[in-house]
Ligand SMILES: NC(=O)c1ccc[n+]([C@@H]2O[C@H](COP(=O)([O-])OP(=O)(O)OC[C@H]3O[C@@H](n4cnc5c(N)ncnc54)[C@H](O)[C@@H]3O)[C@@H](O)[C@H]2O)c1
């Protein structure tokens with residue numbers, strides 16, 4: 001692939017454009033909001049000038065409700081040899097496109113399973129998709145060359161291609177993405193009117209559970225509106241668990257010994273099923289989850305501290321597999337947890353101590 005157009009230069013469009021531009025593809029950026037395209041261009045994602053001829057690939061990265069119209073327009077103009085969208089739902093946009101009478105041979109629906117709670121080009125990064133699944137939903141009508149160009153896009157973004165039928169995709173993401181968004185929002189909503197004295201105790205647990213509650217409601221109304229049935233099915237399973245858990249907790253409050261035993265069993269059951277589900281969440285690059293060891297380092301809240309730790313880990317030849325940062329409320333300090341292969345933990349610990357970092361005992 002030598003040339004591409006990105007339509008919709010927000011978080012996802014600009015991240016894909018940065019990855020492609022970084023690997024030598026000439027990328028043309030377009031957005032309804034010219035400031036978004038200009039910002040993406042200033043980040044090095046490409047040019048906001050229109051292409052002179054047909055490009056190899058057009059990437060439609062606009063909100064789900066606008067995908068079919070943007071695709072129909074681009075296909076009608078013969079903008080590219082192949083067209084992909086990246087919307088979080090796949091069945092609806094395809095059906096809308098077919099209803100518009102568009103020839104879908106040059107189109108393939110795709111969805112990178114990577115994102116963030118923040119939107120817009122300034123949140124974009126070239127490595128957003130690295131190691132993440134990227135769903136492709138070809139149909140019998142999809143041209144081979146089009147599938148190859150979509151696979152090339154996934155490879156250039158260093159993602160992992162997963163081929164899946166559009167409706168199967170929508171049922172799967174109802175479980176692993178759309179319902180978690182709602183549950184996160186519901187937990188966070190409890191905080192809206194909570195006492196300040198409670199909110200200031202927020203630790204890492206609630207930060208983990210509510211990170212995605214900061215997502216854009218307009219985007220999520222569109223996503224959920226395009227996948228209501230499968231999400232309602234998953235949520236009603238959670239509602240049944242909630243009801244049983246409430247009953248179990250009421251049992252624990254009871255004066256009756258047998259009720260209390262049933263309560264304990266009910267709570268243990270939901271926690272154990274949670275452990276079993278969590279164990280199935282894949283690790284990096286889709287591999288089975290690995291157990292890492294954590295090296296926890298205190299940092300002061302100053303620019304460049306993280307970069308310095310990473311550079312010091314690099315000097316020790318240690319690969320950091322994952323990172324978490326805990327900020328203590330009201331303090332100019334934080335704790336960085338570096339997840340590394342167990343055999344690398346002593347090496348990293350010695351290196352960081354030697355370079356003057358203060359480490360927390362695990
Ligand atoms: N945010 C995520 O985590 C995530 C992850 C994977 C896929 N997606 C999907 O990617 C798509 C884009 O999401 P995002 O998070 O980048 O949103 P975003 O809000 O960051 O960017 C969307 C951009 O599209 C532009 N736009 C809207 N309508 C347009 C049109 N008709 N023509 C040209 N530009 C138009 C907007 O001005 C905006 O700049 C959505 O379909 C979303 O479902 C999002």
Ligand SMILES: O=C(O)C(=O)C[C@]1(C(=O)O)C=C[C@@H](O)C=C1
Pocket residue numbers: 087088112113114115116117176177178212
């Ligand atoms: O915020 C994140 O971390 C995400 O990855 C967002 C997430 C997800 O649920 O996994 C959200 C919606 C997208 O369609 C894909 C990715």
